[in-house]
Amino acid sequence: MPKVTITRGKFDGINACADENGVIAAAAMDQRGSLQKAIAKARGGTVSDEELTLFKTAVTKVLTPRATAILMDPEYGLPALGTRAPGTGVLLAYERSGYDATDQNRMPDLLSEWSVRRLIEAGADGIKVLLYYNAFDDEHVNAEKKAFIERVGAECVANDVALFLEPICYDNKIGDPKSFEFAKVKPRYVKAYMEEFSKPQYAVDILKVEVPVNMNFVEGTSAFKGQAAYSRSEAMELFRTTAAAARKPFIYLSAGVSDEVFRETLELATEAGTPFAGVLCGRATWQDGIPEFATKGFDALIHWLEDKGVKNIEALNAVLAKGAQPWWTIYGGIDNINVVEKVTNYATPTAAASPLINLQAEVS
Numbered sequence: 178m179p180k181v182t183i184t185r186g187k188f189d190g191i192n193a194c195a196d197e198n199g200v201i202a203a204a205a206m207d208q209r210g211s212l213q214k215a216i217a218k219a220r221g222g223t224v225s226d227e228e229l230t231l232f233k234t235a236v237t238k239v240l241t242p243r244a245t246a247i248l249m250d251p252e253y254g255l256p257a258l259g260t261r262a263p264g265t266g267v268l269l270a271y272e273r274s275g276y277d278a279t280d281q282n283r284m285p286d287l288l289s290e291w292s293v294r295r296l297i298e299a300g301a302d303g304i305k306v307l308l309y310y311n312a313f314d315d316e317h318v319n320a321e322k323k324a325f326i327e328r329v330g331a332e333c334v335a336n337d338v339a340l341f342l343e344p345i346c347y348d349n350k351i352g353d354p355k356s357f358e359f360a361k362v363k364p365r366y367v368k369a370y371m372e373e374f375s376k377p378q379y380a381v382d383i384l385k386v387e388v389p390v391n392m393n394f395v396e397g398t399s400a401f402k403g404q405a406a407y408s409r410s411e412a413m414e415l416f417r418t419t420a421a422a423a424r425k426p427f428i429y430l431s432a433g434v435s436d437e438v439f440r441e442t443l444e445l446a447t448e449a450g451t452p453f454a455g456v457l458c459g460r461a462t463w464q465d466g467i468p469e470f471a472t473k474g475f476d477a478l479i480h481w482l483e484d485k486g487v488k489n490i491e492a493l494n495a496v497l498a499k500g501a502q503p504w505w506t507i508y509g510g511i512d513n514i515n516v517v518e519k520v521t522n523y524a525t526p527t528a529a530a531s532p533l534i535n536l537q538a539e540v541s
Contacts, residue, residue, distance in 0.1 A: 178509040184519045186337030187382055191426075191504060193302040194246035194266035194339075195455070199503025199511065201383070201428050202494055203246035203266070205459030206236050206254060207305070209274035215464070219471035226253060231475050233257040236463050239482035241265040243490045248305055248457055250274070251291055258300055268341060268457075269301040271329065276309055281349045282318045283309035285325055293332040303339040304329075305385070310344045312369030323373075330380030337519040341457075343385040343430065344370040360391040360406040368419040375424035383504065384427040385457050388442050389419040392434070398445070400438045413449035426454045426504040431461035436489040440496050447500025454504040455497060462489045 195201045212232065216224045230253045238260040241247050246266030249258060252274075258267060271291065276283040285308050293304055306329050310322060326342065333340040346366035351359045367389040374381050392398055394406035407415065420427070429446070431439045439461040446453055463486050470478035505511040 178513060180513055180515045181508045182515045182517055183382075184334075184337050185516055186519055187333075187339045188514070188516045190266075190302040190339035191382060194268060195504055196245050199454070199505055200497060200501045201246065201455030201457070201504060202244055202497050202501075203248055203268065203428075203455070203457045204236070204240050204244040204462065204490070205248040205430070205457050206233050206257070206463075207248045207250040207268075207270040208459060209250055209252060211274075212467075215467050216471045219468045224471075228470075229253045230256055232470055232478065234260055235470070235475060235478045235482060236486070237261050239479060239486055240462065240490055243487065243494060245455075246302070248459070251288065251296060251299055255299060266302045267300045268303045268305045269296045269299060270305050270307070271296060272305075272307050282314075283347065284318075285309070285322065287329075293329075293336045293338060297336060297338055301338065303341050303383070304333055305341040305343060307343040307345065309347055310370050310373075311347055311349075312366060312373060323379075326374065326379045326381070330378070333382075334380045339382040340380060341383045341385050342374055342379070342381045343457075344374060345387065346370060355391065355393075357394060357404055357406060360394045363387075363391060364389040364415040364419060368422045371419055371427065372422040372424075375422070381425055383454070384423060384425050385430055386427050387432055388429055388446065389415045390442075392438050392442050392445075395445070398441060400441060409445070412445060416446050416449040416451045420451045420453070423507065426507050428455045428457055428504075429453055431456065431458040433460045433464070436461045436493065440493060443493075443496045443500060447496070451500075452502045452506050453500070454506070455501045456493070458490075458493060462486060462493065 194203060213224050213229055233254045234257040237247055237257040242262040246268055247261055248268040250270045271287055273286045273288055276285060296304055308322060330340055348359060367387055371384060371386060390407060390412045392400035393402045394404060395401055395409060395412045396405040397409035466478050466481040466486060469481040505514055508514055
């Protein structure tokens with residue numbers, strides 16, 4: 178396998194979010210609108226911005242001693258980062274919560290007051306962007322989404338920071354992503370986006386992806402609900418075929434399933450020999466603490482997290498210890514990576530490095 182070249186900033190940023198073995202065991206706490214709605218529903222009342230920050234602070238404080246990184250949003254979560262455990266990496270979300278709902282195309286949008294440079298200044302070791310993507314959608318829609326990621330990727334290259342891309346598949350004709358019908362097509366959609374966004378023009382460093390199956394429809398698992406979309410052996414083969422489409426390191430997201438289901442999912446991926454490099458897990462770890470916070474407040478959530486939340490993340494880490502592989506595995510090992518210094522700094526150009534500046538000096 179030929180050597181892979183990675184710039185120093187990207188290499189160090191990925192490692193800041195991984196453990197000493199190159200495995201990423203990150204906690205996700207960048208939920209915004211969905212978290213606010215969940216707390217409001219549990220409370221039967223409204224939720225303030227300050228309360229969102231408090232929830233994020235509790236999760237960060239209790240769980241980061243057992244996580245390699247924390248994914249946070251810059252809108253409500255920056256104060257929470259001050260409570261993270263020493264050595265915990267920081268991923269900051271660059272996209273707005275949700276998507277453009279004016280039509281069915283689910284177009285992405287960035288936070289208007291933020292840039293990659295500003296996110297780095299706020300403490301980011303890596304930049305996360307979420308993208309709703311159906312590879313078999315209208316080609317004009319997908320051309321716009323691809324160009325969007327190319328622009329974000331170029332911005333991350335210019336600032337020499339790792340880009341974590343989170344594609345989420347959907348199908349407007351089917352609708353419910355939890356349905357049996359969607360479970361049948363999901364592997365094809367996941368494989369397609371893993372292949373597409375591994376291409377070099379997007380400058381993606383880590384793919385944060387969905388598992389290719391819905392465990393509720395995997396026969397022979399404890400999550401099985403009675404209607405089979407795939408047998409256990411078929412599910413393992415789908416893990417293998419989707420993973421084979423990736424040319425970038427990938428980690429799995431929990432997608433809101435319970436902690437028990439997510440662990441069983443990762444155990445199945447491990448049994449299939451899938452070379453996933455870890456997880457970025459949010460709701461599976463802390464979502465059952467929402468009623469505690471909603472009805473009893475911050476201290477009650479801290480107490481719940483120190484008990485159930487810690488047990489959840491420790492059980493998840495035990496699964497990762499058995500199955501996750503170093504992020505550099507896909508490149509043939511860490512010794513097969515050539516780390517280079519980034520030559521051009523677009524944020525602070527110098528006259529010596531910029532022909533444009535020299536030209537302007539001559540004109541003046």
